[in-house]
Amino acid sequence: MSVVMTKKLNLEKLNAQFEKSQPAEILRWAIDEFKPKVALSSSFQTESVVLLHMVSKIDPSIKVLFLETGWHFQETLEFKKEVVKRFGLTNVVELKADPKKREALGQETGGKPYEMNPDQCCYMNKVEPLQEALKGLEAWISGIRRSQSKTRKEIKIVEEYQGGLFKINPLANVTSGDIWWYIKEHKLPQHPLFEQGYLSIGCWPCTKPAQPGDDERSGRWAGKEKTECGIHTFMKPKRAAKKEMETQAEKQEGSEI
Numbered sequence: 656m657s658v659v660m661t662k663k664l665n666l667e668k669l670n671a672q673f674e675k676s677q678p679a680e681i682l683r684w685a686i687d688e689f690k691p692k693v694a695l696s697s698s699f700q701t702e703s704v705v706l707l708h709m710v711s712k713i714d715p716s717i718k719v720l721f722l723e724t725g726w727h728f729q730e731t732l733e734f735k736k737e738v739v740k741r742f743g744l745t746n747v748v749e750l751k752a753d754p755k756k757r758e759a760l761g762q763e764t765g766g767k768p769y770e771m772n773p774d775q776c777c778y779m780n781k782v783e784p785l786q787e788a789l790k791g792l793e794a795w796i797s798g799i800r801r802s803q804s805k806t807r808k809e810i811k812i813v814e815e816y817q818g819g820l821f822k823i824n825p826l827a828n829v830t831s832g833d834i835w836w837y838i839k840e841h842k843l844p845q846h847p848l849f850e851q852g853y854l855s856i857g858c859w860p861c862t863k864p865a866q867p868g869d870d871e872r873s874g875r876w877a878g879k880e881k882t883e884c885g886i887h888t889f890m891k892p893k894r895a896a897k898k899e900m901e902t903q904a905e906k907q908e909g910s911e912i
């Protein structure tokens with residue numbers, strides 16, 4: 656029987672320290688601590704260039720996971736090519752859905768899974784391939800930020816999940832203004848759709864320009880209740896899972912009185 660060894664980290668102390676650190680320092684720590692069992696996920700949209708640029712300065716051979724759903728804007732694919740070349744990234748991996756499952760869902764939904772069953776479409780094209788790619792890793796670096804949306808405002812810089820995986824969000828407390836300062840300061844390329852009002856860019860069938868005054872991710876699945884594709888919510892950090900169990904136990908105790 657194989658035993659999974661889980662790294663012991665003092666998350667409270669680390670998170671307190673990292674709240675005052677620069678994202679590049681957090682990234683360097685994560686790479687030193689977990690390499691080679693570490694990867695960064697990236698959707699290669701406007702804001703992604705910040706983390707990709709920082710990684711390229713530390714170690715351009717770090718594995719970068721890109722979810723190739725087959726529904727990306729052509730502009731995103733071209734932008735990805737440009738960024739990979741310019742930053743010298745040497746280990747970009749495209750993750751794809753199981754072709755049989757994709758075909759079956761396509762048939763069930765008349766070729767429009769994103770309209771008929773967007774949750775299943777995201778699960779099959781994004782969550783499952785990512786789950787597979789995370790197997791064997793100790794750390795997953797992501798570019799999500801608290802100020803992007805209500806659903807992200809509670810994220811920590813370092814989270815621990817069941818099974819010994821750590822998720823590192825070096826940009827958790829970074830604002831949109833900080834991102835734009837960095838892009839300008841380092842003269843980084845800009846996604847061609849940004850100028851047309853696309854503040855957050857995913858698959859073309861599910862992305863619209865954001866409306867003035869709405870949050871940055873308001874153009875994603877606009878008009879639907881869906882706000883996340885699931886890759887940042889399919890696992891619960893240990894602290895959240897523990898809290899949920901305690902709440903359930905309290906409810907049960909209450910009902911037994």
Ligand code: SF4
Nearest residue numbers: 769773776777858861
């Ligand atoms: S974002 Fe839309 S097209 Fe892309 S995987 Fe999700 S539902 Fe499908």
